[in-house]
Amino acid sequence: MQKLFLVTLSIAVLGGCTVRQAKPIEWSAVGGSRADATVKLQYSYTHGTPNPDINQAINLAKSRCASWGYTSAELFGGEARGCSGMLTAGALGVPLCQGGEWTVTKDFQCTGDGVALKQPPSAPVLAPAEEEEPIAAPVKKSKRKK
Numbered sequence: 001m002q003k004l005f006l007v008t009l010s011i012a013v014l015g016g017c018t019v020r021q022a023k024p025i026e027w028s029a030v031g032g033s034r035a036d037a038t039v040k041l042q043y044s045y046t047h048g049t050p051n052p053d054i055n056q057a058i059n060l061a062k063s064r065c066a067s068w069g070y071t072s073a074e075l076f077g078g079e080a081r082g083c084s085g086m087l088t089a090g091a092l093g094v095p096l097c098q099g100g101e102w103t104v105t106k107d108f109q110c111t112g113d114g115v116a117l118k119q120p121p122s123a124p125v126l127a128p129a130e131e132e133e134p135i136a137a138p139v140k141k142s143k144r145k146k
Helices: 002-015 054-066
Strands: 028-033 038-045 072-083 086-089 094-097 102-111
Touching: 028 054, 038 054, 054 072, 054 102
Parallel strands: none
Antiparallel strands: 028 038, 038 102, 072 102, 086 094
């Protein structure tokens, strides 16, 4: 009986340790400001420790910035994390992400010229024209037969 219990327990424990193939992390643009030259990117995951490709994020941010006339982008600031199924557990109020999806958001700063944001030079303001008398057209003499 003890052997059967140990075998059942071993199967249950080892079955719980199966390695799940994590889906690749995909970055997506979720916000930004052309006026502030910022892009906000985000990725989501449900379990484990994600290993996002920061180069993919930088390339996506560069692409978004390029559409505004900037030449590049760089990561700035920290990151914001959130969970869609956040619970508070235990006497200490430890937050747990129970069956939810974690989201990580990072900000990127557009760099370079920002040509698209530059305003065309304004036309010089001219003083109003003084009223002039119209120039009379020269009078043509017609040749008449006499």
